[in-house]
Amino acid sequence: MTTGTIETGRKAGLQRFLGQTLPYILLIITILPIIIGYAWILIATFSVRTEGLVPKDANGNIGGFTLQNWSFLNDPMIWRATLNSFTIAIGMVIGVGVVSTLMGYALSRMNFAGRKGLLGMIIVLQAFRAEMLLIAIFQVLVFIAGIPLIGKSFGFNTVGGVAFVMIALQLPLGVWLMKGFFDNISWDMERAALIDGASRFRVWWEIIIPLIKPGIAALAIFNFIQGWSNYLIAATFTIGTKVSTLPVFLNQFSGDTSLASWNSVAALGMFQLIPVMIFFIFTQEALLSIYGGGAKGGV
Amino acid sequence: MSSTTPSMTAVLPSKKTRLSGHILAIPGAVVALISFFLPWLDYVANGTVFLSLTGREAASSPAITTGSGAELFRATPTAYLVPLLGLVVLALTALAFWRGYVTEWDGFALISLGIVTLIFVWLQFTNAQELADKANTAVQSGYGLIGVYLALLATIIGGSLHVRTATERKPSLRGLLSAWGFMSPGMLLILVFFIIPVIITLVLSLTDLASSNFSEPWHFVGLDNYKRMFSDTFFPKILGNTFRYVILTLGFFNVGLALVLALLTTHISRRAGFIFRILWLLPRITPSVVYIVMWRRFVQVPPHGIINQFIGWFGGEYQPYWLNEAPWLFVVMVNGFVGASFGMIIFSSAIEAIPKDVMTAAKVDGASALQIIRDITLPLLKWPLLFVTTYQTLSLLVSFEYILLLTGGGPGLYTTEVWSLTAYNRALATYFGSNQWGYGAAWMFVLVVIGATLATIYLRVFRFDDLVAEPKIDVL
Numbered sequence: 001m002t003t004g005t006i007e008t009g010r011k012a013g014l015q016r017f018l019g020q021t022l023p024y025i026l027l028i029i030t031i032l033p034i035i036i037g038y039a040w041i042l043i044a045t046f047s048v049r050t051e052g053l054v055p056k057d058a059n060g061n062i063g064g065f066t067l068q069n070w071s072f073l074n075d076p077m078i079w080r081a082t083l084n085s086f087t088i089a090i091g092m093v094i095g096v097g098v099v100s101t102l103m104g105y106a107l108s109r110m111n112f113a114g115r116k117g118l119l120g121m122i123i124v125l126q127a128f129r130a131e132m133l134l135i136a137i138f139q140v141l142v143f144i145a146g147i148p149l150i151g152k153s154f155g156f157n158t159v160g161g162v163a164f165v166m167i168a169l170q171l172p173l174g175v176w177l178m179k180g181f182f183d184n185i186s187w188d189m190e191r192a193a194l195i196d197g198a199s200r201f202r203v204w205w206e207i208i209i210p211l212i213k214p215g216i217a218a219l220a221i222f223n224f225i226q227g228w229s230n231y232l233i234a235a236t237f238t239i240g241t242k243v244s245t246l247p248v249f250l251n252q253f254s255g256d257t258s259l260a261s262w263n264s265v266a267a268l269g270m271f272q273l274i275p276v277m278i279f280f281i282f283t284q285e286a287l288l289s290i291y292g293g294g295a296k297g298g299v
Numbered sequence: 300m301s302s303t304t305p306s307m308t309a310v311l312p313s314k315k316t317r318l319s320g321h322i323l324a325i326p327g328a329v330v331a332l333i334s335f336f337l338p339w340l341d342y343v344a345n346g347t348v349f350l351s352l353t354g355r356e357a358a359s360s361p362a363i364t365t366g367s368g369a370e371l372f373r374a375t376p377t378a379y380l381v382p383l384l385g386l387v388v389l390a391l392t393a394l395a396f397w398r399g400y401v402t403e404w405d406g407f408a409l410i411s412l413g414i415v416t417l418i419f420v421w422l423q424f425t426n427a428q429e430l431a432d433k434a435n436t437a438v439q440s441g442y443g444l445i446g447v448y449l450a451l452l453a454t455i456i457g458g459s460l461h462v463r464t465a466t467e468r469k470p471s472l473r474g475l476l477s478a479w480g481f482m483s484p485g486m487l488l489i490l491v492f493f494i495i496p497v498i499i500t501l502v503l504s505l506t507d508l509a510s511s512n513f514s515e516p517w518h519f520v521g522l523d524n525y526k527r528m529f530s531d532t533f534f535p536k537i538l539g540n541t542f543r544y545v546i547l548t549l550g551f552f553n554v555g556l557a558l559v560l561a562l563l564t565t566h567i568s569r570r571a572g573f574i575f576r577i578l579w580l581l582p583r584i585t586p587s588v589v590y591i592v593m594w595r596r597f598v599q600v601p602p603h604g605i606i607n608q609f610i611g612w613f614g615g616e617y618q619p620y621w622l623n624e625a626p627w628l629f630v631v632m633v634n635g636f637v638g639a640s641f642g643m644i645i646f647s648s649a650i651e652a653i654p655k656d657v658m659t660a661a662k663v664d665g666a667s668a669l670q671i672i673r674d675i676t677l678p679l680l681k682w683p684l685l686f687v688t689t690y691q692t693l694s695l696l697v698s699f700e701y702i703l704l705l706t707g708g709g710p711g712l713y714t715t716e717v718w719s720l721t722a723y724n725r726a727l728a729t730y731f732g733s734n735q736w737g738y739g740a741a742w743m744f745v746l747v748v749i750g751a752t753l754a755t756i757y758l759r760v761f762r763f764d765d766l767v768a769e770p771k772i773d774v775l
Contacts, residue, residue, distance in 0.1 A: 023563040027575050030556065034578055034636060036605060037593040051602040099485045106481035118482070123758055126690060127750025128493050129697040131719055132743045135503060135726055135736055136496030168492035171485055173690070200477050225584055232700060236727075247586050262592055269589030276584045280577060 045069050045267040069267040072253070078271075081249035085272075088163045088234070088245060089227035093220045095167035096174045101216065103171075104178030105204050109190070119179075125172040130165070134236050137165055141237055159243050162234050166227055174219055181215035182208070221283045225276055246272050497747060503740035524741035533713045541718040544630065544702075545695045552635025553691040554684070557642025562672060564643070565650045576647070582637045591704040594633050598622040623710045630715050633701050638694070642687040649683040650676060689757040693750050699723055718746055 040053055047055035048066050056062060072078055106112070107119055130137070138156070145155025154160040185208060193203050209216070231247035238244055244252070250268050479486075507520045528534065560579060564572035582590055597605045598621035607618040622629055653676065661671050699720035702708070708716035708724070716724075726739020 020567075023567050024571070027560070027563050027567075030560070031575065031578055033597070033632070034581060037597065038581060040596055040605060041589065041593055050596075051608070053605055053608065099488065102481045103485035106478050110478040110481070112478035115478075120758060123689075124751050124754045125489065125493055127693050127696075127754045128497060128747055129693070129750075131697045131699065132722065132747050132750075133493075133496040133500060134723075135740060135743070136499035137492060139499055140491060140495055164488070165492055168488040171488060175485065201480075204481075229584055229586060231587055247588075250586050251588050265592060266589055269586050269592075272586050272589075273581075273584060277577075280580065280584070 041266045041270065044263045045270050047263065049263065069261075069264045070271075072264060072268055073271070078246075078249060078268075081244050081246045084159050084243060085228055085246040087159055088166065088230075089224045091160075091163035092166055092170065092223040092227035095163065096170045096223045097216055097220055099167065100171060100174030100178045100219070101209065101212075102204075103175045104182050105208060107175065108179045108182035109208075110200070122172050122175050126176075130169045130233055134232075138237065141165070157238050157243060162237050162243075162245070163227075165233055165237065166230060169233070170223060170226060174223070177219060178212075178215065181212045185211050217283065221280070224279065228276055229272070497744075500740050500744050500747065503737055504744045506737045508737040509735045520737070524738045525745070527738065528741050528745070533716075536713050537716055537718055537721050540713070540716055541696070543627070544634075544715075544717050545692060547627075547631045548634050548638060548695055549688070549691055551631065553638035553642055553695070554688055556635065557639045557687065558646055558680075558684070560639060560643045561646030561650055562676065565647050566668065572647075576640075576643065579640045579643055583640045587700050587704060590637070591633070591701065594629065594705060595622070598629060622706065626706055626710055626715050630702055630706060633705055634695070634698070637701065638691060641691065645683050645687055646680060649680055653679055685757070689754065692753060692757075696750055696753070697746060718742065722746060 036053070040050065043053060043055050044050050046065055046067070046069070048068075049056055054062055055065070107115060107122075141156040141161050144161065145157070154164055189207055190203055193207055194200075198206075229247060230245075231251065234245040235248045235251065238248065250265070250272065253265060253268055504524050505519050505521060507523070531537075560575070564575050566572075567575075585593075596603065599605075599607070600620050601607045601611065601618050604618070604621070606621055610618055657675060658671065661675055666674070697719045699717060702715060702717060702720055703723065706715045708714070708720055722739050722742035724739075725735050725742055727734060
């Protein structure tokens, strides 16, 4: 009898150990490369050079703390690029937010001819990625640039054009996620409002939008990060420093400088990383609700 | 949790509909079978490919040896048969689509089958001379790919034709206008930046447009670019690389590790889970150039390399340049450490959304953590799992930025070169001295077709009809 209880006690203790400590051990092991890598970036941005993880000064001794790597902050172009990146990121938050809540609402809540076909198309469109359509989109943007008025702000080599391309390419994911959120909202309030004679647009704006605020917030964060850090589209559709974004600037910077100043490149990377990190820390709760429906089949 | 057992909105079709569905399926199946088996049958029977169909005499005639694919096509009357069947499929599908016998979705699948069949059948005939000369493995594997594609599509269509959703009531004109009012901004963007670019890519792929002849007039070259692509010596290698890259990264990181991370971070305390999640998001929000610089630091030779520094601390002697030692390990890891966070976020928010009382009840009943995961969490994660698998497969297929920056397709010849990187190199990088936009567009277009097909297959797995249940308000 006694041995039995001891056995169970020991077993329970082992189980508690496994349940509480093992997850931490596993998580730490898997994340080690990231920790080490970013530790290197952090060390590198403040040192003359590094050997492995150890900072070294010019003579090869341990040490060599410097702020020289951050001298790019004096360059006015970096602030121009930051502003451009910010404009595109905010443009994406607003653009994708508005368009995909409109489309998601119609696809989730309205019955119209072609609805099913469009939903199928939205999924298939996810296969058409920016990377594969670059040449063709380039031609479209050049064409738009030739149109009077619109071309000045949304054509090739404009911040507006880049923002529009990014908004469009983000739409399939945005619409599909928003549809999932709309699917989970109760019909009662909407039905009551419609019977009282409100228009569909008014119902959408005054009743449904306040209800899916968490979903809109989650999508906004996701889009901000995308717009802020996308390199490929911005690099392909812009020429010259006036319209270049932070990632493009970073790439040119790393191309211009000699191999020795990789530490400056790392510093510039940190500079780009910091706003997103701060943004993310304050909004992570909302981002976690991106999968609105939980176990539902809505997504 | 009643929503996990979706109600069946689909009803069996009327006899007439079912019959028309079968009639439609027959030519499609025949085309698929012919496309699939003929190259091999021919190869076995004659030692060469397609000579029996085009005729040995025809093959030796001057028009064939020097002329274009179209001339060869005209010189062989039997060759009309197969493309004709493809055309019939297209016409019948369009008709059935228009008459409402099949849903929009089925129509889409059938039309794409028809188009792709036509393209590749045409390809077979324009290719016949080279096939007869070489019968090389690259071309064979190209046909294998097409055959698999067609067989899969035929299966999907066969399945979907048996079920027709409940007939929808005709909505009022006002309702239709209002719905399209909501849809129009998005539709405009989709038209301008998706539909038109895809068409442009298709047209480009049929031309010889390149930076070397940009100022001169360019010409339509038919399917020459596709011909060149499938007979590229490195085509099988690139195809294999693409499969390896997508499957390994998806399995080990983007879905596998993501699921493990989501389970672990939701199991431990909220605050600790949050810290681990934000750390995992770092690679995603880091600029790609910096991220790759970081990984290059890992693999460098002494004294700069981090891995070699650790080896040195433990007294190891062997300190090579690790990227050349294990290129695939690093390609998969570099991409996987970025990709895992997407699935992690989706999965953990799905796990958080599971009602707490279900978990509490299980714990009260004495279920262990593993039992809870196996019997409660995983079954409820079915939809997010499918979603992440779909989305990440498509992402990985077209993503090349990190590979380009890390290895550039090397070390050596095409060691880590994947399909999308090839497309990029041909079209936009000055890889062989000039930008071959037309040739690159061919690579891109085929990848778009493959992606669309995969999305189509996943749609079937998703049980699309259940996902798009009719809205409950259909008045107004």
